[in-house]
Amino acid sequence: MTLDEFTALHEISQTKYRYLRAVDTQDWELLRSCFTDDASVWYNQGKFTAEGPDNIIARLKAWFLPVVYSSHIALQPEIELTGPDTAKGTWRLQDIVHFKGPVPDPVRNLTGGEEITGAGYYYDDYRCVNGQWKIARTGYVRLFEQIARRAGRGDVEVKGVDERGVIKAA
Known part of the structure; x- marks a missing residue:
């Protein structure tokens, strides 16, 4: 593996991590920057689809x-580099949504x-645009999805934090 290939793999991973952070922090501008x-997108076996970054973010x-x-x-x-500016990736997904x-x-x-607690696999296509690796297509297939309803959770209380994991400027 060449240094350029290793660098590409690292940059693709950073793009995926940034994408996930943007979803969890609801940073829609950051999320937009992750896409070509x-x-x-085709999430949850294709039950949710959208084309174009603006439509994806609106959905x-x-x-x-x-x-x-x-x-x-x-x-x-x-991650497989399929060309000088293209790649495919498969990622194990774990998520919790309150x-x-x-x-x-x-x-x-x-x-x-x-x-909702779930797991599955993401299947991504990446493209390098103006020197930056971006997501051209992403979607996931679930292994399982568990929905715990309020009645079945007893006295569990989930406290959301306004900052959503983001350090606010002073």
Whole structure:
């Protein structure tokens, strides 16, 4: 492996980590910077799809309301450089999502108080644009998804923090 190839793998990993942080912190501008201009997504076996960064972010903002607190982790990357400016990646996904209020989701009926815990695999296509690796296509397939409803969680209380993991400037 050459130094350039090693550097590309590192930069692709950084892009994926930045993407996950942007989703969890609801930093939509940062998220936009992770995508190519023609990016597309297909989440949860294709139940949620969107094309173009603006449409992707609009769809995510409609679901990741301020009452949603999430933690997404991508592990065990398998990245293949398929050309000088293209790559494919497979990542193990683990996520926990807390819903402090209702969210428009006709499939899951999320009325508030639920917690989704899941795992699966992300399948990504990357492209280097003007020297920066970006996500051209991303999606995931679940291994499992567990929804804990309020009644089944007893006295568990989830306290969301306003900063969402972001250090605020003084």
